[in-house]
Amino acid sequence: MFSRKRVLGAAAVAAGAALVLAGCAGGGGDAPEGEPTFNPDEEVTLDLAFWGNDVRAELYNEVIAAFNEEYPNITVNSSFLAFPEFWEKRQTEAAGGNLPDVMQFDYSYLRQYSENELLLDLDPYIGGIIESDPLPQNILDIGVVNDTTYAIPTSTNAWGMYTNPVLLEQAGVEEFGGGTWEDYTEWMGEVTDASGGAFWGGSDFTGRIQNFELQLRAEGSDLFSDEGEPGFDEERLAEFWESGQDIRDGIGVPQQRVEEVAPLSPFDTALTASELTWDNFGSGYLGNLGEGYTELGLVAPPITEEGAKDLYLKPSMLHAISANTDHPEAAATLVNFLINSPQSGEIFGTNRGIPASETALEAAELDPLSQQIADYEASIADRLGDAPPVPIIGYGTLEEKFRQLGTELNFGTVTVEDAVTQFFAEMDVVLNQ
Known part of the structure; x- marks a missing residue:
């Protein structure tokens, strides 16, 4: 009970x-x-x-x-x-x-x-x-x-990780058992290889600002302070986006497939076996996956530093x-x-x-x-740690810019260096408006 x-x-x-x-x-x-x-x-x-x-x-x-x-x-x-x-x-x-x-x-x-x-x-x-x-x-x-x-x-x-038990059974791969972001990338690769091209282990997690936030919180920072000061610099953002390169090189679902099923996500359409997102998205996933799906896996996101209070x-x-x-x-x-x-x-x-x-x-x-x-x-x-400062005014604009740049990184139409430059330019506008 x-x-x-x-x-x-x-x-x-x-x-x-x-x-x-x-x-x-x-x-x-x-x-x-x-x-x-x-x-x-x-x-x-x-x-x-x-x-x-x-x-x-x-x-x-x-x-x-x-x-x-x-x-x-x-x-x-x-x-x-x-x-x-x-x-x-x-x-x-x-x-x-x-x-x-x-x-x-x-x-x-x-x-x-x-x-x-x-x-x-x-x-x-x-x-x-x-x-x-x-x-x-x-x-x-x-x-x-x-x-x-x-x-x-x-x-x-x-924030959590939903997994698709039907796809994992087809691939013959066990549920993600926890570990670092590198461990998660490796697990995704196992699923992708085992599927024989039918589906992928997941998506590029560096396209979501929330995953960046989790890593920053584990390091003792927030995305933005109460005063609107960013808790990261260009080097740290570049490091985060570079960490997704192996996923973009074939481990994760190709961006073209993502666009083809939009506005649904790859997880909604059984193209991926995992998705990092808010835990209240589960009912929507089950509804979109449809017949044959009565349950989903729900596990904790990867760990940046053991013992950190990164979730909230x-x-x-x-x-x-x-x-x-x-x-x-x-x-x-x-x-x-x-x-x-x-x-x-x-x-x-x-x-x-x-x-x-x-x-x-x-x-x-x-x-x-x-x-x-x-x-x-x-x-x-x-x-679970304390909730971060309430989102700054204009946070939604920056979240969307982060997502758009993640899409471009996956298409290969922008380099990490250029993406960082663009994001900081947008952030400067938002923070100083």
Whole structure:
């Protein structure tokens, strides 16, 4: 039987401390003196916005109905859009100063919105209206920008390696048993050779900035500091991209094949036996692989330095409150219910990812893949460190540039030296805009 307490305890130990609750300085889980309190008799209307589809919308409707059983005087008007349109509308609302009271939030936008003073400081509500007991400190810290909490994670995921058991059986190669990035490259080569040209061991991992980040974290650096300073120089980036040369020379899937199956990935289409990615991608992989696939392998990424805290928990999504809300206490009450209540766990299940809250997760019914992901996150507890600084403004642009240069490296249309020059030029523009 899976125990959430085991995961949270292990993750917190891996982060260097036992579970420390936000609000401890104010007296454990009790509300700090002078904290705002919500009058449940006040008639209040809140706007709630989220991204998703009709399935998620129906789940939100069910959770809102459960919320209204406890807070009948709070009317919640919800709306949803697909992810790109959701953020287009938020940008328009932000310019006009009329963001929704409560928003489902994405990590990549957190610094931009918080530093532009568009989000409410949640620290006065944590430990009181927003329960902190079910959320360990390393989870709460994810929503902190410049020492202030602006969002609370609904769910978490971690970087991992999915593998295809059907292809590995066909190749007669065992699951990747762990080891260094060089060991992983060698393993990929064994799979590629054993397949007889039918598929490949994996893709060029140097095309993903997250793999570079893992190596930097193992060395004690981050991609970018809170001040926006890069944690690497041209030489270190060149070293990383050069490490993928053997993969580009035949071990990994050719870039032309990658382009042919886009927008699906080579792993989605059974062209590769492994893929380094976020652990919440599993259900999408199973759906795309289709008939004949009932399970996937999920193992830890290669190791840069033994004992390093290179992995971390990332929010699948968060909830934040507009700085301009007329009802901050009621909004905080809604956020607490959406994240911490057993009703939210039971209704949402893993639709928003593995619940970050212990009380929500205990009430959630985990399907086999979700259980596998939860067990995986428990298994990497000794590698989990503190989350890195919240992504800099413009991080998405740099992530995409990194990917594009990785594609060009695989096509052989750019040298490592030129790729490094181009990336640093782009980074200079982003950091100084």
